[in-house]
Amino acid sequence: MNLLSAKHAVRSMSEQDTEQIAAFVAKRCVPGTVIALDGDLGAGKTRFSQALAKELGVTDVVNSPTFTIIKEYEGEKLPFYHMDVYRISMNEADDLGLDEYFFGDGVSVVEWSSIITPLLPDQYLHLFLQYEGETERVIRITAYGEPYAAWVNEWKRSGMA
Amino acid sequence: MTTINHISESPSTLKQEHSLILAIETSCDETSVAVVRDGKQVLSNMVSSQIDIHRRFGGVVPEIASRKHVDSITLMIEQAVEEAGIKLEELDAIAVTQGPGLVGALIVGVMAAKSLSLALQIPIIGTHHIAGHIYANRLISELHYPCIALVVSGGHTEIVYMESEGSFRLIGRTRDDAVGEAYDKVARAIGLPYPGGPHVDRLAMEAKKAVELPRSWLAPDSYDFSFSGLKSAVLNALNQSQMKGEPLDHGELARGFQESVIDVLVEKSMRAVKEYGAKQLLLCGGVAANKGLRAALTARSEADGVELVIPPFQYCTDNAAMIGAAAHLKWKQGAFDSLDFNVHPSFSLEKWMGQELEDKQ
Numbered sequence A: 001m002n003l004l005s006a007k008h009a010v011r012s013m014s015e016q017d018t019e020q021i022a023a024f025v026a027k028r029c030v031p032g033t034v035i036a037l038d039g040d041l042g043a044g045k046t047r048f049s050q051a052l053a054k055e056l057g058v059t060d061v062v063n064s065p066t067f068t069i070i071k072e073y074e075g076e077k078l079p080f081y082h083m084d085v086y087r088i089s090m091n092e093a094d095d096l097g098l099d100e101y102f103f104g105d106g107v108s109v110v111e112w113s114s115i116i117t118p119l120l121p122d123q124y125l126h127l128f129l130q131y132e133g134e135t136e137r138v139i140r141i142t143a144y145g146e147p148y149a150a151w152v153n154e155w156k157r158s159g160m161a
Numbered sequence B: 001m002t003t004i005n006h007i008s009e010s011p012s013t014l015k016q017e018h019s020l021i022l023a024i025e026t027s028c029d030e031t032s033v034a035v036v037r038d039g040k041q042v043l044s045n046m047v048s049s050q051i052d053i054h055r056r057f058g059g060v061v062p063e064i065a066s067r068k069h070v071d072s073i074t075l076m077i078e079q080a081v082e083e084a085g086i087k088l089e090e091l092d093a094i095a096v097t098q099g100p101g102l103v104g105a106l107i108v109g110v111m112a113a114k115s116l117s118l119a120l121q122i123p124i125i126g127t128h129h130i131a132g133h134i135y136a137n138r139l140i141s142e143l144h145y146p147c148i149a150l151v152v153s154g155g156h157t158e159i160v161y162m163e164s165e166g167s168f169r170l171i172g173r174t175r176d177d178a179v180g181e182a183y184d185k186v187a188r189a190i191g192l193p194y195p196g197g198p199h200v201d202r203l204a205m206e207a208k209k210a211v212e213l214p215r216s217w218l219a220p221d222s223y224d225f226s227f228s229g230l231k232s233a234v235l236n237a238l239n240q241s242q243m244k245g246e247p248l249d250h251g252e253l254a255r256g257f258q259e260s261v262i263d264v265l266v267e268k269s270m271r272a273v274k275e276y277g278a279k280q281l282l283l284c285g286g287v288a289a290n291k292g293l294r295a296a297l298t299a300r301s302e303a304d305g306v307e308l309v310i311p312p313f314q315y316c317t318d319n320a321a322m323i324g325a326a327a328h329l330k331w332k333q334g335a336f337d338s339l340d341f342n343v344h345p346s347f348s349l350e351k352w353m354g355q356e357l358e359d360k361q
Helices: A015-028 A045-055 A090-094 A113-119 A148-158 B053-057 B066-084 B103-120 B129-139 B179-189 B197-206 B228-244 B250-275 B291-304 B321-333
Strands: A004-012 A034-039 A070-073 A080-084 A107-111 A124-131 A137-144 B020-025 B032-037 B041-047 B093-099 B124-128 B147-152 B157-162 B169-173 B280-284 B307-309
Touching: A004 A015, A004 A148, A015 A045, A015 A137, A015 A148, A034 A045, A034 A113, A045 A080, A045 A107, A045 A124, A090 A113, A107 A113, A124 A148, A137 A148, B020 B066, B020 B103, B020 B321, B032 B066, B032 B321, B041 B066, B041 B321, B066 B103, B093 B103, B093 B129, B093 B321, B103 B124, B124 B129, B124 B321, B129 B147, B129 B157, B129 B280, B129 B321, B147 B250, B157 B250, B169 B250, B179 B197, B179 B228, B179 B250, B197 B250, B197 B291, B228 B250, B250 B280, B250 B291, B280 B291, B291 B307
Parallel strands: A034 A107, A034 A124, A080 A107, B020 B093, B093 B124, B147 B280, B280 B307
Antiparallel strands: A004 A137, A070 A080, A124 A137, B020 B032, B032 B041, B147 B157, B157 B169
């Protein structure tokens, strides 16, 4: 069961703002952190993932995982599992053994996560990136369970964005 | 650990030009098995979409799941051997795609290859998928080194420098979307069916004008690519036309997109050819079927006096014949794998032939 614990929305005026949000998230990541991303084509899901990977100390080029569905990277701080379920169905995703990543040693990021919501763990952080203009985005953050709710509350208190 | 000892003990006797290799490719959507002689003569090359799997197995086959590979792999092996007109006992080695690709999909091919290797007591050669795409060119032409390969597909966009046979140096790659993926995403944005590449190509070729879109050159000396910005530019053009209520000609947009992609691909590969003194330019991967790209590269190569090699379509998309062609390199060296080798979903091309290069971009 997914327990809705906290919600927040921020306005990102540029890629730098998005990078700042990624940095905030990256600082709190631990083994087993799951970040779910949604939003239209070109909304910046991969851009967010790249920024998060960089903060986790991934030095490899993080490019789109759309074709291979899952790409694994070694980060200096934590391993980074980059997934994109755009091309597959729920049933096919069920065969991929995603739990091994979600409950593994690294940070999992799932692009187009709403396709596989029932396969996500009970606790995760969901970001919806909404296109508002050429560089402007509204990022809707929803925390399901802890520690993600604490992150969101911390974010709200910080007064950032 | 199980090793085929009778083979690894006498590698010197195996350094030979002649081979009969059965190759298996299951890195993504296609299940393919081929029989290839001497790394260049294709005796058979079966791809799952060529036969009516749906009818034979009485159901719709999922596009990606490894189950599809499990369902069809043995049938594909049988058909490839039958079509080649050989007996299994005549085979010298089994080649299989070890990576990069989908882990579950790769495992099916590797397990089938290991079983055959064990049953027939012949060596197994784990093969790199991109090396396969590059050596697909050897199925139609002798390669002359040094050469440059432009690898363009749904999952890859890379420029590879080859100083000599089997030496791969990745000098450029995409920093975000692969070119085939950018095509699919643009196709989706303008409402074309999947896979969108051929549709965008057709619209672009028919359009009289082009919407002006940016070119992503990155740093002047960079051979890397970035198509994410171009994708955003296409989406912005669509959004703006919607907001202003001014209709946008999708053909002109497709042509603008295609021209931007092709300009960058052609310019960067020709620059690599010159800088590295390449004797040939090899075009590889599924996007090699793109008419606009073929025409532009052909025209530019002729103008610059560069020999361009483009494999026929069946060797551009994922197929096992190309894996047999690449595996022949390792056959000649007697470089075989032991039966406990693993699939490698993010296999590095530069490490495949046992070379380690520090010069990464």
